[in-house]
Amino acid sequence: MRKTIGYTVESIGYVVGAQGLVSFASQTLFGTEWGWLHKVVDLPSAAYLGITVAGLALVVVGVKTRKAPDRQPVA
Known part of the structure; x- marks a missing residue:
């Protein structure tokens, strides 16, 4: 799910x-x-x-969200 959100924000x-x-x-x-x-x-x-700078900020946030490690629930 995190990758999907990252790609969407980046796009x-x-x-x-x-x-x-x-x-x-x-x-x-x-x-x-x-x-x-x-x-x-x-x-x-x-x-x-x-607005250009805001767009670049969204790209950076999207890339960081996409590359963040997925958290595994502790059972």
């Missing part, structure tokens, strides 16, 4: 991080809106960078 982190990075880069470098995140919220560039 969500990749999507959130990628969308934050794409939104940040498009707004900062090109002055346009790319991705789907800008359709949900309209944020300044720094906030999109924060």
